[in-house]
Amino acid sequence: MPFTRDDIIRALKAVPAPDGRGSLADSPDLTEISIFDDKVSFAIVTTAERAASLEALRSAAEAAVKAVPGVTGALVALTGERPAGAAKPPRPPAPMAAPPTTGKAGAELDARHIIAVASGKGGVGKSTTAANLALGLAAKGHKVGLLDADVYGPSVPVLFGVNHKPTSNGKIIEPVEAYGIKLMSIGFLIEQDTAMVWRGPMVMSAISQMLKDVNWGKLDVLVVDMPPGTGDAQLTMAQQTRLSGAVIVSTPQDLALADARRGIAMFRKVDVPILGIIENMSYFCCPNCGHRTDLFGHGGAETEARRLGVSFLGAVPLHSRIRELSDAGTPVVALEPQGEHAKMYSSIAGMIWHRLESGTGQRPAPRIVVE
Numbered sequence: 001m002p003f004t005r006d007d008i009i010r011a012l013k014a015v016p017a018p019d020g021r022g023s024l025a026d027s028p029d030l031t032e033i034s035i036f037d038d039k040v041s042f043a044i045v046t047t048a049e050r051a052a053s054l055e056a057l058r059s060a061a062e063a064a065v066k067a068v069p070g071v072t073g074a075l076v077a078l079t080g081e082r083p084a085g086a087a088k089p090p091r092p093p094a095p096m097a098a099p100p101t102t103g104k105a106g107a108e109l110d111a112r113h114i115i116a117v118a119s120g121k122g123g124v125g126k127s128t129t130a131a132n133l134a135l136g137l138a139a140k141g142h143k144v145g146l147l148d149a150d151v152y153g154p155s156v157p158v159l160f161g162v163n164h165k166p167t168s169n170g171k172i173i174e175p176v177e178a179y180g181i182k183l184m185s186i187g188f189l190i191e192q193d194t195a196m197v198w199r200g201p202m203v204m205s206a207i208s209q210m211l212k213d214v215n216w217g218k219l220d221v222l223v224v225d226m227p228p229g230t231g232d233a234q235l236t237m238a239q240q241t242r243l244s245g246a247v248i249v250s251t252p253q254d255l256a257l258a259d260a261r262r263g264i265a266m267f268r269k270v271d272v273p274i275l276g277i278i279e280n281m282s283y284f285c286c287p288n289c290g291h292r293t294d295l296f297g298h299g300g301a302e303t304e305a306r307r308l309g310v311s312f313l314g315a316v317p318l319h320s321r322i323r324e325l326s327d328a329g330t331p332v333v334a335l336e337p338q339g340e341h342a343k344m345y346s347s348i349a350g351m352i353w354h355r356l357e358s359g360t361g362q363r364p365a366p367r368i369v370v371e
């Protein structure tokens with residue numbers, strides 16, 4: 001490491017503290033500074049309400065750190081903390097105050113479509129699905145990026161077998177390329193434990209930077225592997241990136257479907273069209289004889305999709321080959337492009353593309369806001 005923590009502190013002496021008294025370096029609002037692989041990250045603690053007015057300060061801190069010789073990347077986040085017992089503040093339109101990144105006219109991000117792959121809960125195979133859909137879209141000749149926004153449990157490094165860091169000129173990060181698609185994941189940049197303790201606004205700040213500070217080039221579609229759940233992070237993401245649509249991944253179990261329902265409701269709340277539901281691990285396919293067993297009953301997600309008025313995009317079986325290849329860093333669509341699984345993902349990718357291009361994403365439900 002060509003620089004030390006003291007060099008960073010020295011650089012932050014030139015940045016004012018959020019309350020204007022003294023420097024950020026001496027401010028109690030500065031969190032622990034994390035240095036990993038010549039990349040520096042820390043947060044400035046504030047309230048959600050004040051976050052917007054501190055964006056200039058955040059950028060100044062980031063610029064100061066990036067100017068330290070040897071620093072190859074800097075991530076400064078605003079983390080909003082509510083005093084214990086305080087009333088929940090009204091939801092700010094953008095807690096960490098980055099300018100909205102649009103699918104069509106973003107200053108840095110030039111993507112025809114941005115789609116979110118989301119699930120109401122973790123472990124349903126959302127990342128596996130996002131990766132294979134991204135590859136399926138690329139196989140159709142589209143320019144595809146995959147952004148792993150699941151900062152709490154980034155899967156893209158493992159799914160694509162990438163264990164090297166992306167390069168950076170100090171300002172712009174070059175995405176990693178694998179199997180013809182561009183990849184970015186917080187897992188490439190920081191140690192897993194660092195993100196695990198982040199709060200919502202920090203998560204969103206990190207995601208925003210992966211959108212803005214990455215040289216995605218011109219994309220037809222950016223597939224975003226969202227963090228699981230339906231918290232503020234997801235809402236903010238949906239508000240900030242002007243998503244073209246969302247794909248909901250669910251398993252057939254009732255609980256997962258209830259979670260999926262919440263996911264759909266959340267996207268509708270922010271006027272993001274639902275492109276459809278994919279039922280993952282829908283049925284068990286014996287790897288030896290190919291016999292199909294409907295472990296959780298059949299057609300749950302399809303019936304539910306109909307009931308909710310959203311499209312059913314397809315059912316993906318629980319198959320050991322899908323897991324083995326994902327875990328080996330060679331997603332099934334990349335390694336076996338002519339295989340049955342690849343064909344299935346490809347057909348779902350085709351439906352998604354068609355919906356994106358024809359604008360036939362589900363119309364959002366009427367907005368009913370209960371304060």
Ligand SMILES: Nc1ncnc2c1ncn2[C@@H]1O[C@H](COP(=O)(O)OP(=O)(O)OP(=O)(O)O)[C@@H](O)[C@H]1O
Nearest residue numbers: 122123124125126127128228317318319322323326
């Ligand atoms: N259709 C499938 N058949 C077999 N295994 C699968 C299938 N889909 C996903 N898996 C496996 O299930 C596990 C969880 O998948 P994945 O990481 O994609 O889920 P996730 O919803 O993104 O989870 P998390 O929320 O924890 O990030 C992985 O080991 C993956 O290989």
